[in-house]
Amino acid sequence: MTFRLFCFFIILTSSANAQTEWWSNVVWYQIFPERFCNGDTTNDPTIGSLLNAYPNDTISPWHVHPWTSQWYEIQTYEKQNGKDIWYNIQRRRYGGDIQGIINKLPYLKDLGITAIYFNPLFTAPSSHKYDAACYHHIDPHFGPDPEGDKKMVLQENPSKPETWVWTKADLLAIEMIQKAHQLNIKVIFDGVFNHMGLNSFAFQDVIKNGQNSMYKDWFTIKQWQDKATGKELDYEGWFGVKTLPELREDENGLVKPVTDYVFACTQRWMNPYNKGTENGIDGWRLDVAYCIKHQFWKNWRKHVKTINPSAYLTAEVVEPIDKLKPYLQGDEFDAVMNYNVGFNMADFFIGESTCTADKFDADLAVLRNAFPASIQPNAQQNLFDSHDTNRMTSAIVNQNKVQYREWGKYFGWSQATNAIYETRKPNGTEDIIQKQMLVFLMTYVGSPMLYYGTEAGMWGANDPDCRKPMIWREKTYDTENILPNQTKAAQSDGVFFDEEKFQFIQTLIQTRNKYAALRTGSFERIPNSDASIYAYKRTSTEENTLVIVVFNTANQNKKINVPLNKEVQLILKDKNSKFASSKNETNNLEIAAKGFMILLNPAK
Numbered sequence: 001m002t003f004r005l006f007c008f009f010i011i012l013t014s015s016a017n018a019q020t021e022w023w024s025n026v027v028w029y030q031i032f033p034e035r036f037c038n039g040d041t042t043n044d045p046t047i048g049s050l051l052n053a054y055p056n057d058t059i060s061p062w063h064v065h066p067w068t069s070q071w072y073e074i075q076t077y078e079k080q081n082g083k084d085i086w087y088n089i090q091r092r093r094y095g096g097d098i099q100g101i102i103n104k105l106p107y108l109k110d111l112g113i114t115a116i117y118f119n120p121l122f123t124a125p126s127s128h129k130y131d132a133a134c135y136h137h138i139d140p141h142f143g144p145d146p147e148g149d150k151k152m153v154l155q156e157n158p159s160k161p162e163t164w165v166w167t168k169a170d171l172l173a174i175e176m177i178q179k180a181h182q183l184n185i186k187v188i189f190d191g192v193f194n195h196m197g198l199n200s201f202a203f204q205d206v207i208k209n210g211q212n213s214m215y216k217d218w219f220t221i222k223q224w225q226d227k228a229t230g231k232e233l234d235y236e237g238w239f240g241v242k243t244l245p246e247l248r249e250d251e252n253g254l255v256k257p258v259t260d261y262v263f264a265c266t267q268r269w270m271n272p273y274n275k276g277t278e279n280g281i282d283g284w285r286l287d288v289a290y291c292i293k294h295q296f297w298k299n300w301r302k303h304v305k306t307i308n309p310s311a312y313l314t315a316e317v318v319e320p321i322d323k324l325k326p327y328l329q330g331d332e333f334d335a336v337m338n339y340n341v342g343f344n345m346a347d348f349f350i351g352e353s354t355c356t357a358d359k360f361d362a363d364l365a366v367l368r369n370a371f372p373a374s375i376q377p378n379a380q381q382n383l384f385d386s387h388d389t390n391r392m393t394s395a396i397v398n399q400n401k402v403q404y405r406e407w408g409k410y411f412g413w414s415q416a417t418n419a420i421y422e423t424r425k426p427n428g429t430e431d432i433i434q435k436q437m438l439v440f441l442m443t444y445v446g447s448p449m450l451y452y453g454t455e456a457g458m459w460g461a462n463d464p465d466c467r468k469p470m471i472w473r474e475k476t477y478d479t480e481n482i483l484p485n486q487t488k489a490a491q492s493d494g495v496f497f498d499e500e501k502f503q504f505i506q507t508l509i510q511t512r513n514k515y516a517a518l519r520t521g522s523f524e525r526i527p528n529s530d531a532s533i534y535a536y537k538r539t540s541t542e543e544n545t546l547v548i549v550v551f552n553t554a555n556q557n558k559k560i561n562v563p564l565n566k567e568v569q570l571i572l573k574d575k576n577s578k579f580a581s582s583k584n585e586t587n588n589l590e591i592a593a594k595g596f597m598i599l600l601n602p603a604k
């Protein structure tokens, strides 16, 4: 016993001080499963599978939506319900599934991706699946035998993990994880433990059995149904949303039976059938983590790290840094989805020069220096866009009319229902700015995350338009020429896989993967008095490399001087910037308007 305790102590200590955890070395890719790739058309959603998902219309004509159709075009089957585009978009299913993801793992490997964050995969009726029916099964329409899976789970008692079966969808998900691991790609799932959907096995039992339900304590019931008096069941929904019944909490977080259930699900996906954690997921992204009390996360973290000490936990908490601190003290999460870096990027790169390089640098320093030593700045999941934002390209098209960091206000403003929001494809000038932002993400401190399709050239307003079906090189797509208000657009936008953008991003990822300096090296600003020039160096003493990165956000070229040694080599630059042949002269670099340069300056 003493020896075991001693070993446990060593593991905890070493993981707390380690500087090279896997999550500091990865490039993340976020997949929204319903929209990524349809690898099996025989498992596609049926209209019945949409029951209890907004707009909950299982009567009007419906079929799986054509993958390559244009986004704002109301299809013939949709016209028959007489409702608008937004009603219909929520009713669309494109048929993406796990087989599709397996088929595309070599594509992700080729891009250089080393870790994937999946939006929810567990059984749920909506396209986004934040309305879980359970956390112990993969959605049957993501697997090879939806009807067989649905029958299989009827044998279970969901409150007894020992009765849980492995459906074909579950097994295919595990195969996907194993195949990803064979390609050295880590996998994390989305844990949505604050609320479930109307189809929740527990909530359905409460509806059926009322106060006699064994799950009655799982939810906050405000009023029981009473047929005699005509009273309806009333309960707490997430922010009042009745389709998302909130799981009940006491002073320690989720109540005991819910905690037991979540712990059992955690174990199931991290170490499937107890055959080893190499078959399971490598961590979790925790949805609306701020909606569950801290004590729960502290307890849950211990459980997770007991199963796999190398598991990564990243929280969705979109708040200024001071509000993030309690989550990042080393006893809850390893990281957050670092939208704050994205906000800073918006200020500097697309902020119409209102943010100086000094301000940008100071804002970044605040984020890097906010946490105790056990939390690594290079573990943070740096991102600009996701399923909850407009896409990076569209944010550039609609330059900072509202500040991105005003999250709630920006969310509504950046939706296509806003008549002044431009939904068009980005033009060449905007693509140049995107390149700067991508260079920054791939060379800065923290593990960068790409939202699916960024590399393919996708654009789109905020939810739901950021969730368009993935653009694949082998598919032919309809041109986009219909606006959200259903009028004809002034320009027609070709929808096709952007080979140039793919290659650019692939090169950037390869660069990050090649140089430890960019992943785990130190960070130091290279001072410059010009407000539109931002330069920094990343140094790795182990690797004996020093990488220099320079940006110019001005609309004109700038000549600057950066101390370089004789062996300096160019890694990458935009096509107009100039790298002087004589390394020691002053003003040795000319950075083009909206340009960048990455240099390798081997240490002496």
Ligand SMILES: [Ca+2]
Residues within 6 Å of the ligand: 038, 039, 040, 041, 042, 043, 044, 045, 095, 096, 097, 141
């Ligand atoms: Ca499918």
Ligand SMILES: [Ca+2]
Residues within 6 Å of the ligand: 194, 246, 247, 249, 291, 292, 293
């Ligand atoms: Ca809660």
